[in-house]
Amino acid sequence: MTTSNNPAGDTTILIFGASGDLTTRKLIPALFQLSRQNYLNERCPVIGVARREKSDEQFRNELKASILADNDDDESVAAWDRFSKQLFYRQVDITSEADYVSLRQAAVDLEQQLGTQGNVPRIVYLATMPSLFDDAVRGLHASGMIPTERKDSDRLRVVVEKPFGHDLKSAELLNEQLRKRLHEDQIYRIDHYLGKETVQNILLFRFGNVFFEPLLNRNHVDNVQITVAESIGMEGNRGGYYDTSGALRDVLQNHLLQLLCLVGMDPPALFQAREIRDEKMKLLQALRPGTDGHVDSWAVRGQYTDGLVNKQPALAYRDEERVPANSSRETYVAMHVEIDNWRWAGVPFYLRTGKRMSERVTEIAIQFKHPPLNLFSTIECDGDLCNIVEARRNQLVLRIQPRESIFLGFSTKRPGMQYQVQPVAMDFDYEDHFTSQLPEAYERLLLDVMRGDSTLFTRSDELLAAWRFVAPVLQHWESGPVGLEFYPAGTWGPSVADRMLAESRRVWREPKV
């Protein structure tokens, strides 16, 4: 969906938080892949920055051990050896302004050493705790790394990672801190969902084809269900962080609302960052709670108890490491929301996300209205008990992961002497059509920062609108252990979430992976 197909020119990349997990697991592997595919040329220094003392050699060796652990064929080792020559490490105390002066000098020296073209854009990736963003930007400013002339502003791009705030107020504060010294177009707020290949395809699928778009509105759609389900729990000691966050902040406020924007927004006039983000923003402004009633009637929160996931026993959330035994943090959230505009008025959007659910699956299921007259129903009998089985709703499912695909569910006549209805599907599966592996989200996103294309990044007004929308829910839940429902690990969430749909005679789709 990104607007640029240009290769990236020379850049210098500085990664703050170079000793962290994100750098080792995502950022360096993504840059390594970009280098292998010739998207990152050998003139671009990649400088890891962290507090610990470390030599370039140590930094390179640590990363090599981790990145080539499962992949040490000759070709990968040779590619790594080439790539590692542009990899450096500098010790910096993020809170010390003096250290930024040496860092700037190091960047200049390394650019000279690698023959980088003069005055290249520098990218500063803040893979650190958000509480350090302010210090980092202050240090960059003090060292003169932030261009003072507006016309040169593109020569410094700052990438920030979530969590971008804990609520509306803290997100506003974080924004203010960044905006004190940076222009909005210098800030790239990462939501890695937007870098996923299948997420980028949503807009092309909708606005690059003529079949589907005319149907995607209140005249034809009965409801839309967006699911981000995970089967993992609190692996890798994540409990400590997660217990300060929860499913609403961790996934719904960002990834899920971004998916909602892409499936619900109107077509942009131009396929460019500003126009696309303006349309997303209009949708976020039109969001409203699914009912006029109390928060509990349109938002459900749940927490997993022990159970079986993929036939393996799984602990209860409260028994996970670093999670308080009386935690009321939600590991599941479901919401009924509506979009107050001409396209979608009256169409319920059901959102849900959770840990320790039956399957790992992310999908958008658009369920259509029944035909105006039901001519074809099947009578199915079990002994003396007979039921009229109506044709299922037509549905269009955009499967983001795993087994990336798009399928259309519809009814057909079961061969035979009677008119019997059989649900079937037309299926487009990425694996069947494309032999190459789908790129990792971080590869795409880092390349876009290098190209200076901000389409796939969250603009500050979008971010604040998303926080504003979830604010009443957060406020209600923070007021005490209200409305917390439990669900066994390995299921599709608490039954109250089923009731939320049952009131309007709808059911959650059970994704078959």
Ligand code: BG6
């Ligand atoms: C992250 C959340 O942003 O997204 C994690 O912090 C979650 O809790 C992850 O597991 C899900 O991402 P993906 O790409 O695995 O669907």
